[in-house]
Amino acid sequence: MAKDTELEMMSTNVVSVTQTCSVPSEKHKNKVVYHPTAKQWMSLMSGVFIFISGGMSLAFGLGWNLHTHIHTTMQLRYSWFTGYIAGAILAAPLINSIPKRVSMxxxxxxxxxxxxxxxxxxxNYSAILAARYINGIVVGGxxxxxxxxxxxxxxxxxxxxxxxLEQTGIxxxxxxxxxxxxxWSGTVQFAADRLHGILGILFGTLAICCAHLIIESPIFFIRQCDDARALDCLRQLQRPDDAAPRALQTFLNEQRSYVVLETETVAWSKTLTHTPFLRLLLYRSMLAFGFxxxxxxxxxxxxxxxxxxxxxxxxIVFVVLRIGGTCSSLYMFDVTGRKLVSLVALLATAMLSIAIAGVWDNERSVESEYHMSVICVLSQVFQFFAGLYAPSSSVYLSEAFPMKLKPYLIAGCLVIEQAIHIxxxxxxxxxxxxxYLYALFVGILMLICFGFFCVTMPETRKTTLGEAQIRFRKFWHFKCY
Known part of the structure; x- marks a missing residue:
């Protein structure tokens, strides 16, 4: 009886929402493929330049501010991360009401x-501190x-x-x-932090220049029942030969069905219990132990x-290997799959962290030039696999959550990641x-997470958002491809 009542309520909600948004009742038999186009990723380039400035500020707070002329305090280090948390929290309730171009x-x-x-x-210490808070708020949002x-x-x-692209920019x-x-040379009569500011101005300007390439998501307008503007966005995102009226209408109906099913038919409490929030929280948190x-x-x-x-x-090798790992994941995510690549990377970082801990266990090894050169090599290789793992967290975060709670649950994962840094x-x-304790703890934690993710994370390559979310609602996933 309870199941029948719930199904009846869900079907009533679907009918009411369908009538409100004028969803056609007939199903389209001819499937039209939504093709990848350059306009889809070009629409995201404004955010990439903002992330580059954020990556500089992140590295500044994590030890790479060697020639700063101000006193490096604990607050100066964590200020950017605090701002990031504030930006993510502020952006969550506004994301469905402010157009992307305006916010960018x-x-x-x-x-x-x-x-x-x-x-x-x-x-000026206070000025740089304020600038770091501002950049953190921007990058978080x-x-x-x-x-x-x-x-x-x-x-x-x-x-x-x-x-x-998100982790690549960072x-x-x-x-x-x-x-x-x-x-940087200490004899240069030019403040190293001034170059940091100049590069921030450059990347901010490039972000403004790329803002005209932004195409709003059709789902943004479908939620407002504005079919005309949603169709216009689809037309811009598609290839010219697939932008025929019938094909566009098919795409619109598919997007509208997704919005109806994901946002209007399930109660908040039921949606929350079915979300893999704790899994994704743990998965994203691993980024904080990489760099x-x-x-x-x-x-x-x-x-x-x-x-x-x-x-x-x-x-230089330390960070070049980091970007090398990130770039290596590009081809794999959409061809090999997300899960296998990320699991291999996580296992490798776990073993390397434990190896680093093994060197630090002995005080004589720490004083040895040979053993410290081994630490250099292990740290550099560690960054390669950390870079290989990082982008998968962005992909999974974007796919795992239902639309109603998506901004808030993603914000929660981002907040915990930055809180770990702090x-x-x-x-x-x-x-x-x-x-020794830190490296050993990180290695053991990553090993435990590796085993946990092996059986709980799904493979979502070439799935729709709706299909990916259905897979995430199941807890056990034993396939690695």
Whole structure:
């Protein structure tokens, strides 16, 4: 009786919503493929440039601010992450009411403002602190918006690529910050932080220039029952030969059916119990242990011991391997699959972290030039696999949650990721015992997560958002492809 009553209520809701949005009752027998096009990823480039500026600020707070002229306090390190948390929380309730182009333009403008502040007063602690908070707020809000928007406009065959752009932008920013600050000369009569600000202005300007390429998600207008504008967005996102009126109407009906089923037919409480929030929370949290303050400090300490107090090519290899891992995942996500690639990467990072802990267990090894050179190599390889793992978290976050709760649950995962960074920054001290415990803890945690994800994470390659969410509602998934 309870099941019959629930089904009757759901069917009533579907009928009422269908009438409100004028959903045609007839089903289309001829299936039309929604093709990947350049316009889909070009619509996301404005966010990518914002992420590059965010990656620079992230690396700045995690140890790569070697030639700053201000005192590096704990608050200066975690300020960007605090701003990120605030931005993600503020963006969650606004994401379905503010057009993407407007919010991207506002975010790019604030990136420029932060860059101007740093460029103008690179020796002022309070000014740089304020600029870091501003950039963090922008990147936090943009990340949430990007993950939702990219998943809605991408075709099934290239959704992995479109979501891959988020971590690629962040990683490029980390590479830029790490390379220039490690190779900077103290004799240069030019503040290193001023270059940071100039690059922020540049990337903010490029983000504004790319804002005219943004195409709104058809789902954004379908939720407002604006079929005309939704059709116009579909027409822009599709290839010319597939933009015939009948094909566009088919796409619109499919998108509208998804909106009806995902947002209007299931109660909030039932939707919340079926979401894989805890799984995705744990999955995204692994990012915070990849490019982290302890690993960066260990890399710097080992580099200085091996090379006698100077930075040469080691930090460059450190971040080049990171971007190499991120780029290596590009082809795999939409061809090989998300799950197998990410599991291999997670297992490799776990083993490398345990190996690093094994070196730090012995005080004599830490004083040995040979063992520190081993630490350098292990840290560099660790970054390759951490970069290989990172983009899969963005893909899964965009696919896992139903539309009604999607902004809030993604925001929750992003908040916990940054909270881990803040906790590590506030509690970590570079000494033998702390580094041993940290590396061992991270390695064991990743091994446990590897086993857990092997049997609980689904493969979502070339599925629709609706199909992906159905797979995530099941807890057990034993296939790795």
């Amino acid at each position: 333009l506002l975010g790019a403008f604030l990136v420029i403002v932060g860059g101007i502040i740093i460029t103008s007063v690179p020796y 943009t990340t949430l918006q990007f993950l939702v928007h990219a998943s809605e406009i991408a075709a099934n065959e290239n959704r992995g690529f479109c979501l891959w 990683t490029l920013g980390m590479v830029i910050q790490t390379v220039y600050t490690s190779q 982290a303050l302890p690993m960066n400090e260990v890399m710097k300490a080992a580099n200085l011991l091996v090379l006698g107090g100077v930075y040469e090519w080691q930090p 906790i590590v920054i506030c509690t970590f001290h570079l000494n033998i015992f702390c580094m």
